[in-house]
Amino acid sequence: MLRTLARGLRRRCPGCGVGRLFIGWYQLATRCEHCDLEYEPLEGNSYWFMYYSTAIFTGLIIIAMFLIQPENIWLARAIVLVAAVLFIVFTLPYRKGLALAVDYLTERADRATRGNPSQPESDPKKLSEG
Numbered sequence: 001m002l003r004t005l006a007r008g009l010r011r012r013c014p015g016c017g018v019g020r021l022f023i024g025w026y027q028l029a030t031r032c033e034h035c036d037l038e039y040e041p042l043e044g045n046s047y048w049f050m051y052y053s054t055a056i057f058t059g060l061i062i063i064a065m066f067l068i069q070p071e072n073i074w075l076a077r078a079i080v081l082v083a084a085v086l087f088i089v090f091t092l093p094y095r096k097g098l099a100l101a102v103d104y105l106t107e108r109a110d111r112a113t114r115g116n117p118s119q120p121e122s123d124p125k126k127l128s129e130g
């Protein structure tokens with residue numbers, strides 16, 4: 001399990017650890033070039049992770065801004081803000097990779113408990129449309 005998460009953090013396929021998750025910086029590949037694993041069979045499964053991790057970072061930044069009491073508060077806040085944005089953007093693929101690894105683990109656990117290797121009978125993508 002930790003190995004799968006580490007693969008995600010290294011931006012590698014959670015299944016085999018060889019294929020790359022991203023084409024370039026943040027363009028997600030649809031399938032693994034090595035084992036043909038579909039990375040995001042249910043698009044949006046990793047959104048919650050991205051949403052919460054960004055929200056947590058933003059919360060920490062706001063707290064940091066209130067705690068900082070330098071002579072020039074606006075300059076300090078500007079520096080913190082720029083650093084924060086750079087940090088959020090820089091960690092984006094790593095967090096996405098981790099989210100996909102978590103998604104892969106939960107999907108696999110779901111299939112194991114159901115004992116059914118096929119896709120779930122109801123497709124959430126179709127339900128959410130319209």
Ligand SMILES: [Zn+2]
Pocket residue numbers: 013014015016017018019032033034035036037
């Ligand atoms: Zn793979």
